Amino acid sequence: MAAALPAWAGKDDIAKSVAGLADESWEMAKNIWEYAEPGYLESKSSKLIADRLEKAGFKVSRGVAGIPTAFTATFGEGKPLVAILGEYDALPELSQEALPVRQPRKEGNGYGQACGHHLFGVGSMAAAMALAGEIKAGRAKGTVRYYGCPAEEGGAAKAFMVRAGLFSDVDVALHWHPGSRNSVGDPSCLARVAVRFRFHGTAAHAAGSPERGRSALDGLLLAIHAVELMREHTPTGTRLHHTILSGGGAANVVPEFAEGFFYVRHPKSEVVRELYPRLLKCAQAGALATETKLEVVNLGGTLELLPNPSLSAVVQANMKKLNKLRYDDEETRFALKLRETIPGKLPPLDDIATVHESYGGTTMGSTDVGDVSWVVPTAGFSAACWAPGTPGHSWQAVACGGTTMGKKGMLLAAETLAASAFDIMTNPEAIQNAKAEFKKRLGEDGYKPLLEKDQKPPLEYRLPARRAAGGE
Structure with missing residues (x-):
């Protein structure tokens, strides 16, 4: 009362x-x-x-x-x-x-x-x-x-x-x-983890020498496709969101860099903890299939x-x-x-x-x-x-x-x-x-944050990713 x-x-x-x-x-x-x-x-x-x-x-x-x-x-x-x-x-x-x-x-x-x-x-x-x-x-x-x-x-x-x-x-x-x-x-409300997946590939002329390139955008698109297939096999109440932050600058260049921003959400934080590793596997699969390198930037989670x-x-x-x-x-x-x-x-x-x-x-x-x-x-x-x-x-x-x-x-x-x-x-x-x-x-479990151990605040999470040393 x-x-x-x-x-x-x-x-x-x-x-x-x-x-x-x-x-x-x-x-x-x-x-x-x-x-x-x-x-x-x-x-x-x-x-x-x-x-x-x-x-x-x-x-x-x-x-x-x-x-x-x-x-x-x-x-x-x-x-x-x-x-x-x-x-x-x-x-x-x-x-x-x-x-x-x-x-x-x-x-x-x-x-x-x-x-x-x-x-x-x-x-x-x-x-x-x-x-x-x-x-x-x-x-x-x-x-x-x-x-x-x-x-x-x-x-x-x-x-x-x-x-x-x-x-x-x-x-x-x-x-x-x-x-x-x-x-x-x-x-x-919904518990949430936010993450940015950055794919690093190899640039090449998209028509003249495509075999020498490895498309970072392809890696990201495959990751997104895997997440879409995963969506059906998640607990009721799950929300998965993504957007492409960067995917290349010219159609005739194999993209050297691509980045996506992803959310995984659910009414219970325990479910988010279970779903996040599966989200990571989707990104890893995209990198594996396209021979690109994956960089994971975990932005933290909230309960x-x-x-x-x-x-x-x-x-x-x-x-x-x-x-x-x-x-x-x-x-x-x-x-x-x-x-x-x-x-x-x-x-x-x-x-x-x-x-x-x-x-x-x-x-x-x-x-x-x-x-x-x-x-x-x-x-x-x-x-x-x-x-x-x-x-x-x-x-x-x-x-x-x-x-x-x-x-x-x-x-x-x-x-x-x-x-x-x-x-x-x-x-x-x-x-x-x-x-x-x-x-x-x-309850007995108390507060169990969704932050990773020793994780720092992602102070630059709204800034463009650094694509190469000395540049943006």
Whole structure:
């Protein structure tokens, strides 16, 4: 059972604090939206948030866990210690203006905030600052710590941060995510391993002397074909994805280098552990058959989320109380125009006024928050920052996140996080219940990460592979 929550009146100052930070937070979020930096390379985004928290009196530790763009920012002292997670990396090939039609930005690197991490990072910052105000005023006792987490999109940064012991003193962790609807609950997610297979062959004239060449692209294509055949013979719930990052530059040259990016996912990390060696065999077979050399770059893995219903109930109570999202006329016109580009039946626009409950089951995505949830009680939610029905990882999500729809959802998330953290800090029973639930679900095996032994953070996983000494 969830603990009874303190009276709402104690949280009025949180709402005032978030409102006071609204315009500044939105300007910061828009800056990070424009930066749209790749995972592990979010130097400007990370610095922007860390500097602001430092200015607000937080003690900031930069470059933690051997990751230049990861940091922690701590305010207060003693227990309980509540962690608030933030992210800021973007996705490739999804550059987009804040328009309801497809139009990539003329400036930038081709990346776009297609998962709304600009809102995630800044919204969590505003929540941490609002909670710090409650601690400073003596209305709450304990410590709030913001975690600046890079490279969520395939880089597994939080898994490396967990390995570095950065969560060892945390009592409870809270997070959120931008989405197309408001949702609170405790669904799990898919465990995942990401890997890049690089094939090295021998270049030759594709017509004049093909027998002297060994095609790296052929090796990669055979590996992909083997993975497609493997797909039928995997447990229900398995997800296998791939994309070709490099496959040659001219049709009349036997490709000397080719590279593919692969994911293997499943609701249970034990199954991912079993499937990954089979994925490797597919790549090895491609190299063997084409007489090319295989280079394996394991990017790390992340676990499924460990649900905590009692902690989620605290978040749910706050979000239902706080949600007053509505679109104005301009936002409505934007949303209607944008939704013309999205196929299928879509929910009504006023769906943003609802807080959906999502208890049990599994969401068909992955997050490195999963690793955090295996070492500390963790709860999260999604806030409506995109027009209802907008898919994540799309140009439409980038567009919405650059408008005031994104701002409104971000501020709702900031209030919900801060109010929930306030309840946790001022209600010991809430922490006791969360820890009891955590212990019950953790089981005897405990935390078993999907990182390889002595694995380092893949800081260059978004950069082109080095094809030869001294060149790219």
